[in-house]
Amino acid sequence: MCIVVLMISHTLLGLLESGPRHGYDLKRAFDDRFGKSKPLAYGQVYATLSRLLKNGLVEVEGIEHGEGPDRKRYAITAEGITDVAAWLGRPEKPEPYLQSTLFTKVVIALLTGRSAGDLLDTQRAEHLRMMRELTERKKGGDLADQLICDHALFHLEADLRWLELTEARLDRLKAEVAL
Amino acid sequence: MTAAPEARSAAPHVPAAAPAQLLVARGLRKAYGPTPALEDAAFEIAAGEVVAVMGPSGSGKSTLLHCLAGIVPPDAGELRYQDRDMAAMSDRERSALRRRAFGFVFQFGQLVPELTCGENAALPLRLGGVKRREAARRAAEWLDRLEVGDVADKRPGEVSGGQGQRVAVARALAAEPRILFADEPTGALDSFNSERVMTLLTEAARESGAAVVLVTHDARVAAYSDREVVVRDGRTRSWATA
Numbered sequence: 431m432c433i434v435v436l437m438i439s440h441t442l443l444g445l446l447e448s449g450p451r452h453g454y455d456l457k458r459a460f461d462d463r464f465g466k467s468k469p470l471a472y473g474q475v476y477a478t479l480s481r482l483l484k485n486g487l488v489e490v491e492g493i494e495h496g497e498g499p500d501r502k503r504y505a506i507t508a509e510g511i512t513d514v515a516a517w518l519g520r521p522e523k524p525e526p527y528l529q530s531t532l533f534t535k536v537v538i539a540l541l542t543g544r545s546a547g548d549l550l551d552t553q554r555a556e557h558l559r560m561m562r563e564l565t566e567r568k569k570g571g572d573l574a575d576q577l578i579c580d581h582a583l584f585h586l587e588a589d590l591r592w593l594e595l596t597e598a599r600l601d602r603l604k605a606e607v608a609l
Numbered sequence: 610m611t612a613a614p615e616a617r618s619a620a621p622h623v624p625a626a627a628p629a630q631l632l633v634a635r636g637l638r639k640a641y642g643p644t645p646a647l648e649d650a651a652f653e654i655a656a657g658e659v660v661a662v663m664g665p666s667g668s669g670k671s672t673l674l675h676c677l678a679g680i681v682p683p684d685a686g687e688l689r690y691q692d693r694d695m696a697a698m699s700d701r702e703r704s705a706l707r708r709r710a711f712g713f714v715f716q717f718g719q720l721v722p723e724l725t726c727g728e729n730a731a732l733p734l735r736l737g738g739v740k741r742r743e744a745a746r747r748a749a750e751w752l753d754r755l756e757v758g759d760v761a762d763k764r765p766g767e768v769s770g771g772q773g774q775r776v777a778v779a780r781a782l783a784a785e786p787r788i789l790f791a792d793e794p795t796g797a798l799d800s801f802n803s804e805r806v807m808t809l810l811t812e813a814a815r816e817s818g819a820a821v822v823l824v825t826h827d828a829r830v831a832a833y834s835d836r837e838v839v840v841r842d843g844r845t846r847s848w849a850t851a
Contacts, residue, residue: 551839551846554839555837557828558828558831558832558837561828561829561831561832562832562833562834564832565829565832565833569808583829583832586828587828587829590828591828594665597841598665
């Protein structure tokens, strides 16, 4: 499964951990927080929910009958909570332009009462680990290799600055996502 | 809605108690007046290890370095160098330890402007009782290793920032310290000179078997270390080497 689909799946699960929702509300919650420039398609939301249901990560908590189609209310299962925790605890592979995934993880951690600071620290350690590898590789490399490593190092450094800035603003972000 | 401050759980890793720890600190506390600078800080470093101390400005990383180096005494906690309790040492013993076993590199103003770079590099050796000719010979060797042998006869004001910093590293390592304390050693340098100083500093330290405590806010500098300790609000957090 591609990374974007996996991220959407985990994000929807994380949003459900903060409380059961209908598919429509879930899409709105996702779009409000993460999809301003690219809202989720309804089809994507329901396809994801159906897959999560099949895998036992969510369950249908209730069905509302009305004039239109029946509305299912989805809730996260214990297995789903474990899956969110594993996703948040796993650092992302350091690569350029990670911010959207990391930002999503930070918000989900705050929404679900987990430590976003721990998440950022784990990610920072992973970034530094890769920076060490690149720094070591530079020592034995030719000029072209050194310049390629430098390019990657500067990108990783930019990510790290973003991690530090986010860390410094966590309390403010927590207050905002709680609204 | 008022949010509670961000909770932080226990550290995921505590550095394994490796053999031959040179310096071990546990539960260090230090306050300047009512302001706490260190709270229950922990640190350890083994011979030959390079450990980066990172954290935002004002987090307590320089205070940690000053406590570890015996420059300022902690208010509480345990600090042992080669299993000797540093708190139990007299001021004189601590001064002798700093002169004999510790080397220092800072960001600014560490070279004596009236002396040549060669005399600066020889200074700790002379203070340690080494005869002038021998001190000059050893200092010259270190200046060559740091690729600044050609500025030995110049005064600090006549050399570039990068060269001056390499002279400072040569001076710190010439006395063959067991631990080199470097506080933002490349803070005033551009990327190219910063890289050169860090490469030479870590290579020279590894060759001589010195441990390096490297305080930096720069991730590219920290990438020269074996592992990092993060200081935030005076508390430390460590990661095991991957």
